[in-house]
Amino acid sequence: MKYLTPLKLSIYGGMLFIFVMLESPVILLANRIEPMLMGIPFLLVWNLFWWFALTALFLVAYLTNWGSPTPQINHSAKQPSEGDTA
Amino acid sequence: MTGSLLIIAAFMIIPLLVGVLSARHSQTTSEDFFVQGRAMGSIAVFFTVAATWWSAFAFLGSNATFYTNGPVFLTALAWNLLFGFMYYWVGKRVWFLGKRFNYLTPSDLIGDFYNSEALRLSVAAITLIFTVPYLQIQLTGGAYLIEVASGGLIPFWLAALLFYFIIIIYVWIGGIRAIAWTDVIYGALLFFGMMYAGYYISSQVGGPAALFSQLQQSSPEHLTMPGPNGNMGYPMWFSLFVVTAIGAFMGPQIWLRMYSVKHGKLFNMMPFLLGLAAFAYVGSVLSGYSGVILEPDVDNPDQILPIMLMEYAPYLLASLIMAAGASAAMSTANSQIHAVSTVVTMDIYKRYINRGASQARIVTIGRFSLVGFSLAAYIMALTVPGVLVTIGIAALAGTAQLLIPTIGAIAWRKAHPTAALVSLWSGVACVLLMTFGPLSAPFGFHAGVWGLLINTVLFVGLSHALQRQDTAVVERFDQARYDYDAEYHPERLPAHGQESTRTAIH
Numbered sequence: 001m002k003y004l005t006p007l008k009l010s011i012y013g014g015m016l017f018i019f020v021m022l023e024s025p026v027i028l029l030a031n032r033i034e035p036m037l038m039g040i041p042f043l044l045v046w047n048l049f050w051w052f053a054l055t056a057l058f059l060v061a062y063l064t065n066w067g068s069p070t071p072q073i074n075h076s077a078k079q080p081s082e083g084d085t086a
Numbered sequence: 087m088t089g090s091l092l093i094i095a096a097f098m099i100i101p102l103l104v105g106v107l108s109a110r111h112s113q114t115t116s117e118d119f120f121v122q123g124r125a126m127g128s129i130a131v132f133f134t135v136a137a138t139w140w141s142a143f144a145f146l147g148s149n150a151t152f153y154t155n156g157p158v159f160l161t162a163l164a165w166n167l168l169f170g171f172m173y174y175w176v177g178k179r180v181w182f183l184g185k186r187f188n189y190l191t192p193s194d195l196i197g198d199f200y201n202s203e204a205l206r207l208s209v210a211a212i213t214l215i216f217t218v219p220y221l222q223i224q225l226t227g228g229a230y231l232i233e234v235a236s237g238g239l240i241p242f243w244l245a246a247l248l249f250y251f252i253i254i255i256y257v258w259i260g261g262i263r264a265i266a267w268t269d270v271i272y273g274a275l276l277f278f279g280m281m282y283a284g285y286y287i288s289s290q291v292g293g294p295a296a297l298f299s300q301l302q303q304s305s306p307e308h309l310t311m312p313g314p315n316g317n318m319g320y321p322m323w324f325s326l327f328v329v330t331a332i333g334a335f336m337g338p339q340i341w342l343r344m345y346s347v348k349h350g351k352l353f354n355m356m357p358f359l360l361g362l363a364a365f366a367y368v369g370s371v372l373s374g375y376s377g378v379i380l381e382p383d384v385d386n387p388d389q390i391l392p393i394m395l396m397e398y399a400p401y402l403l404a405s406l407i408m409a410a411g412a413s414a415a416m417s418t419a420n421s422q423i424h425a426v427s428t429v430v431t432m433d434i435y436k437r438y439i440n441r442g443a444s445q446a447r448i449v450t451i452g453r454f455s456l457v458g459f460s461l462a463a464y465i466m467a468l469t470v471p472g473v474l475v476t477i478g479i480a481a482l483a484g485t486a487q488l489l490i491p492t493i494g495a496i497a498w499r500k501a502h503p504t505a506a507l508v509s510l511w512s513g514v515a516c517v518l519l520m521t522f523g524p525l526s527a528p529f530g531f532h533a534g535v536w537g538l539l540i541n542t543v544l545f546v547g548l549s550h551a552l553q554r555q556d557t558a559v560v561e562r563f564d565q566a567r568y569d570y571d572a573e574y575h576p577e578r579l580p581a582h583g584q585e586s587t588r589t590a591i592h
Contacts, residue, residue: 003578015171022164023327028320033302033309039295041302041309043157044371051163051364058170058358066174066354068575 008067011057018054022047090235090405097409098252101271101416105256105264112260116448119261120190120428126346130266132359135343137273137417139169139334139360141220143478145280145414146227148367150387152374156313159370161323165331166364170357172335176489177344178353179496182570183563184345192341192488193433199495200503201559208510209488210433213338214426216484218463220337221422223477225249225467227388228415234392235408246467249412250460253420258453262346265420272417277366279410283391284369286407287376290398294372300379308378321530326479329534332489333482338425339418350574423463427455480521483534487513490541494549497567499560505548513541 004012020026030046037045061067117123126134144162151159180195189195192213197206225246232245240248256264291297301308312319334340347353377390380398384390391411395404431452436443443451491510494501519525520533527533554560571578 003575005577008577019164019168023161023324025320027323028311031310033306036298039298041157041298043310044160047160047163048368051167051361054167055358055361055364058167058361062355062358068577 005067007064011061011064011067014057015054018050018057021050022054089402090237091239093402093405093409094232094236094240097412098248101268102252102256104267104271105260108264108267109256109260112263114449115445116190116432116452117188118263119449119452120424120432121184121342121346122261122263122266124185124346125348126262126266126343127348128352128355130270131343131347131352132356133273134266134269134417134421135173135340135356136360136363137269137276137413138339138343138421139418140273140276140363140366140414141224141227141418141478143220143223143227144367144370145276145411146231146388146391147478148370149374149377149391152308152371153377153384153390154313154387155315155318156308157311158313158318158323158326159367159374161327162330162367163364165327166367167357167361168327168331169335170360172331173340173344173356173360174353176335176492176496177340177347177356178350178574179567179570180341180344180492181347181353182350182573183496183566186566186569189345190342190432191429192336192338192492193429196488196491196495196506199559199563200491200501200506201556202503202507205491205503205507205510206433206437208507209491210429212484212488212510212514213429216333216481217337217339217422217426218459218466219477220481221419221426221459221463222466223481224415224419224422225463228412228419229467230389231392231408231412231415234389234396235405235412243468246464249416249419250423250464253416253423254456254460257420257424257456261449261452262342262424265424266346268420269417272413275410275413276417277363279407279413280366280369282369283395283407283410284372284376286399286403287380287391287394288372290394291376291379297372297375297379301375305378308375317530319530322532325532325535328538329479329483329486329532332538333479333484333486333534336485336488336492337422337482338429339421342421342425342428419463423456423459426459427452430455430459479532479534480517483517483521483532483537484514486534487517487537487541490538490545494545495563498549499564500549500554501545502549502552502554504552505545508548509541509544512544513537516540 030043032043033041035042112118113123148159148162183189183195187198189198193206193209196209197203228249229242229246232240232249233242256268288294288297291300298309305314307314311323373391373394377384377394381390381393384393392408395407399407431448435451436448440447487510490513491501491506494506514537516537517533520527520536527536
């Protein structure tokens with residue numbers, strides 16, 4: 001697992017944590033109307049908060065190349081395939 | 087009324103013109119017609135992926151679900167984020183392999199990696215069978231909106247016919263390039279429409295805070311799970327998250343939008359952009375919940391937004407927002423028609439009927455397939471009734487099953503063809519039996535979730551138990567994966583920071 005750089009680990013770990021907050025049974029803890037924030041039910045606030053957090057994390061991921069070093073070489077030249085279809 | 091008809095006419099004609107104009111850049115090759123020569127830029131990619139992904143299901147179905155079943159559709163915020171992440175992680179690898187081995191369809195990748203004609207045909211069949219019902223709901227939703235916006239002057243059957251007539255013209259001429267260009271318009275209209283409809287309709291009850299306060303007094307069960315009918319609790323919350331995101335992502339229309347991308351780096355920012363766009367669902371929250379206060383007795387919940395717009399908004403504004411809703415439907419329908427015609431042309435016609443077909447012949451077959459599938463979906467829209475979300479989820483549960491063999495193909499050298507075939511059909515059978523057959527889905531989770539579970543267990547178990555004999559294919563994909571890592575994830579290479587010789591990634 002050496003390829004999991006600290007930054008990459010933080011991005012993927014943070015992402016997993018937020019999905020757990022939104023989609024695991026933890027969501028049932030937020031399944032309530034009160035306390036309302038600015039007149040908005042708590043369940044909606046909870047979802048919007050974690051949505052915002054993960055969207056921001058995706059922005060950080062983009063800006064940091066998803067935790068990978070900037071690539072130095074290019075290997076993407078086409079090569080023929082046995083199942084060539086186009 | 088004249089103003090509304092003008093809006094509808096503009097809604098029909100402007101995309102037609104844009105599509106026709108875009109066709110001036112087209113070339114007469116199948117790669118250009120189906121995947122824009124793998125040269126689609128960032129703006130077109132974002133809008134065409136987002137507008138294709140957001141359908142009548144999102145525009146009308148979301149309002150209907152908040153109105154009828156309470157907050158379960160809030161899980162859409164998370165499924166948009168999951169969709170975005172998959173577009174990055176899976177999509178970028180699919181794109182890389184597609185570019186290297188010249189793939190055009192889902193079957194190309196899966197059939198090539200597993201070296202199996204049975205899998206190739208299975209994938210083609212599953213994409214076709216489960217995409218057509220989803221296509222039908224786009225037509226139903228979009229045509230209904232046009233009918234309402236015109237005050238009934240354009241009946242449903244005519245609206246649906248116009249709908250497909252226009253799509254066929256510009257896709258016939260310009261292929262996926264025309265779709266991508268028109269999707270920029272559709273996408274912008276769609277997000278504006280969802281947000282503004284929510285803002286405007288909720289202002290009729292005093293704004294968002296007043297809306298929630300009134301709802302808390304009159305119908306608090308709408309604000310928490312399991313909703314007013316008591317059947318939309320956590321299992322459905324999780325099921326919608328899994329099935330919708332994965333099912334839509336595995337649709338052939340999204341596959342083509344992976345293959346079409348020009349640069350790999352475009353995939354890196356898509357999770358952020360697609361996640362950000364999900365904020366538009368707040369508009370649906372406000373519209374759907376306002377309906378509970380303003381129009382509590384609507385029989386068909388899919389009609390709640392158009393009914394409120396006609397009742398409470400100025401006619402022109404209502405027509406404009408409904409045109410935005412029709413955009414959601416059209417932008418998905420055009421992509422689906424194009425995608426299924428690609429599957430038929432490449433996976434069936436070119437592979438099994440006419441292997442030596444010329445580029446011009448392939449494009450012609452693709453165009454006639456457009457017409458055939460449009461006609462099938464049109465007939466279904468006129469004859470098959472159903473609620474948008476119900477049909478949509480069942481169709482998505484089927485295509486979702488393709489994720490497992492796809493992940494095997496892009497990331498796991500031990501993935502075995504027999505395992506992929508058995509697990510894929512087991513997952514599909516589970517979905518069909520639990521949706522239409524005698525079995526019921528246990529614990530309230532959707533059939534699609536159980537299908538994915540069975541699919542995964544069988545796939546992993548059988549792949550471990552069986553041994554692949556076709557080492558040349560496995561090695562070819564190992565090399566491709568190695569090159570992918572070298573280009574985008576150099577830290578994964580064994581000798582990161584130094585020149586290294588080719589090493590298989592196991």
